[in-house]
Amino acid sequence: MELYGEHGFEHTTVAEIAERAGLTERTFFRHFADKREVLFGGAAELQATLVEGVASAPTGTAPIGCVAAALRAVAPMFEERRAFARQRQAIIAANPDLLERELIKLATLAAATAAALRERGVGEPEASLAAEAAVAVFRIGFERWITAPDGGPELAQVMDGLFGSLSATVAAAEPASAPIGAAGGSTAARGRRRESRTRPASPAASDSPATM
Amino acid sequence: MELYGEHGFEHTTVAEIAERAGLTERTFFRHFADKREVLFGGAAELQATLVEGVASAPTGTAPIGCVAAALRAVAPMFEERRAFARQRQAIIAANPDLLERELIKLATLAAATAAALRERGVGEPEASLAAEAAVAVFRIGFERWITAPDGGPELAQVMDGLFGSLSATVAAAEPASAPIGAAGGSTAARGRRRESRTRPASPAASDSPATM
Numbered sequence: 001m002e003l004y005g006e007h008g009f010e011h012t013t014v015a016e017i018a019e020r021a022g023l024t025e026r027t028f029f030r031h032f033a034d035k036r037e038v039l040f041g042g043a044a045e046l047q048a049t050l051v052e053g054v055a056s057a058p059t060g061t062a063p064i065g066c067v068a069a070a071l072r073a074v075a076p077m078f079e080e081r082r083a084f085a086r087q088r089q090a091i092i093a094a095n096p097d098l099l100e101r102e103l104i105k106l107a108t109l110a111a112a113t114a115a116a117l118r119e120r121g122v123g124e125p126e127a128s129l130a131a132e133a134a135v136a137v138f139r140i141g142f143e144r145w146i147t148a149p150d151g152g153p154e155l156a157q158v159m160d161g162l163f164g165s166l167s168a169t170v171a172a173a174e175p176a177s178a179p180i181g182a183a184g185g186s187t188a189a190r191g192r193r194r195e196s197r198t199r200p201a202s203p204a205a206s207d208s209p210a211t212m
Numbered sequence: 213m214e215l216y217g218e219h220g221f222e223h224t225t226v227a228e229i230a231e232r233a234g235l236t237e238r239t240f241f242r243h244f245a246d247k248r249e250v251l252f253g254g255a256a257e258l259q260a261t262l263v264e265g266v267a268s269a270p271t272g273t274a275p276i277g278c279v280a281a282a283l284r285a286v287a288p289m290f291e292e293r294r295a296f297a298r299q300r301q302a303i304i305a306a307n308p309d310l311l312e313r314e315l316i317k318l319a320t321l322a323a324a325t326a327a328a329l330r331e332r333g334v335g336e337p338e339a340s341l342a343a344e345a346a347v348a349v350f351r352i353g354f355e356r357w358i359t360a361p362d363g364g365p366e367l368a369q370v371m372d373g374l375f376g377s378l379s380a381t382v383a384a385a386e387p388a389s390a391p392i393g394a395a396g397g398s399t400a401a402r403g404r405r406r407e408s409r410t411r412p413a414s415p416a417a418s419d420s421p422a423t424m
Contacts, residue, residue, distance in 0.1 A: 062384035103315040125352055125374055129381045132348035140340050162337055167382045169341045170375075172274035 001038070001084065004091045009035070009098060036101060039088055042077070043105050047112050049074050050134075054116035063122045067113060067134035068163055074138070075156035078145075086146045110135040137162045213250070213296065216303045221247070221310060248313060251300055254289070255317050259324050261286050262346075266328035275334045279325060279346035280375055286350070287368035290357075298358045322347040349374045 003012040003020055014035055018028045032038055053070025061069065078085055092098040114131035122130070141159040145152075153161075215224040215232055226247055230240045244250055265282025273281065290297055304310040326343035334342070353371040357364075365373075 064381055064384050100312040100316060103319055104312060107315055125356065125377050126381050128352050129348065129374065129378045132344075132352065133378070133382055136341065136344035136348065140337055140344065144337065162341065163382075165337050166341045166345070169274075169276055169338050170345055170379045170382050172276050 001087045001091070004038075005087055009091050009095045036098065039092065039098065040101060040105060043108075046074060046077065047109055049077065050109060051112050051116045054113060055119065057120075063117050063120075063126050063130040064133065064163070066117060066120065066122075067130050068160070070113070070116075071134060071138060071141075071159050072156050075154065075159065078142075078155050082146060082150065085142070089143075089146055106135050106139060109138075133163075133166060137166060213299050213303070216250075217299055221303055221307045248310065251304065251310065252313060252317060255320075258286060258289065259321055261289065262321060263324050263328045266325060267331065269332075275329050275332075275338050275342035276345065276375070278329060278332065278334075279342050280372070282325070283346060283350055283353075283371050284368050287366065287371065290354075290367050294358060294362065297354070301355075301358055318347050318351060321350075345375075345378060349378060 003016055007016075012035065014025055014028055017035065017038070018025045021028070032041060050070045050073075053073035054066045057066040057069045092102050110128075110131045113134055114127045117127035117130060118124070137159050141155065141162050144162075145155045145158045148158075215228055219228075224247065226237055226240055229247065229250070230237045233240075244253060262282045262285075265285035266278045269278040269281045304314050322340075322343045325346055326339045329339035329342060330336070349371050353367060353374050356374075357367045357370045360370075
């Protein structure tokens with residue numbers, strides 16, 4: 001990570017990494033397929049924890065509750081490693097190939113999460129929507145968490161807050177996104193949301209099964 | 213598109229494309245930087261239409277209403293081209309490099325949409341959450357639309373239905389994703405949703421501003 005930060009990812013060789021770490025190149029390759037894997041080696045564990053979190057949510061938990069529980073299970077994997085996460089994110093942001101790899105990782109996480117929900121009997125499009133919501137909360141939450149000063153809220157709290165904000169933001173879409181009230185920020189959106197609770201359920205909610 | 217379908221994207225050369233289209237290679241390169249651009253040439257127009265749709269939503273429209281309106285503006289770009297969209301999707305799904313490019317396109321769309329919302333005065337995390345919701349609805353809606361038989365609902369209708377489903381799915385997260393009722397499908401989620409309307413607003417919704 002030091003070398004990637006000092007010289008850039010492209011200009012760091014496996015030989016240099018091995019030397020800095022006091023290892024042979026052969027030992028490096030016993031742990032990592034290539035130098036990208038130093039940054040993405042945790043992806044499999046992350047996905048396994050997420051899928052396991054969805055699978056082990058109590059029977060009867062709503063799809064969004066399953067993914068929220070799964071993200072709560074994932075958060076401790078990062079809590080102790082905020083400095084590492086910051087370094088990693090900066091390296092990835094500076095390199096288009098790594099950014100592609102990161103996007104693939106997130107898309108793969110979403111697909112695995114949706115599959116885990118279907119495994120529980122959740123239908124479509126609910127499984128895919130809940131999975132996409134989870135990955136959006138993870139991505140945005142992670143970014144907010146690493147840019148916040150140390151001592152701020154923990155990753156799990158940040159993500160929990162984002163589920164609340166997402167619910168308020170998305171609920172304002174009904175009925176049929178008619179313009180009401182003032183533009184903008186969260187307070188207005190929450191105001192509209194509370195307002196929308198007094199209305200009957202939107203007919204739009206029953207449209208989608210026809211497209212399955 | 214025919215050649216990509218017949219021989220695969222990797223095994224099609226610009227010379228072959230030019231020949232099939234009755235053009236010189238030089239003319240091809242006047243229109244496309246490379247053979248990938250045949251598949252992604254519409255990305256700039258798509259993004260411009262989406263951003264313009266957000267910007268031109270009436271004053272006072274909620275963030276999610278802005279993105280829903282923008283997607284409604286985008287839908288006609290595809291309606292007449294379902295066969296092309298199907299071919300394109302199959303080619304992209306078969307090629308990891310193209311899939312990466314597609315993911316980057318979608319991430320770029322989300323970033324541009326969030327920026328257009330902030331331009332309207334929408335704060336964070338609402339702008340990013342509404343933008344991610346829009347891209348999720350676009351991606352899932354597009355896939356459902358191209359896999360549905362011809363004569364089914366139009367893309368705009370499919371996406372409108374998904375905003376309703378997303379709202380129902382995400383709302384079930386409150387309060388704090390406690391397990392209630394039966395597992396699974398949309399009917400249960402909608403039932404819980406209506407139920408949740410009788411409760412006071414979740415305290416979780418006010419957590420996120422502390423992380424900004």
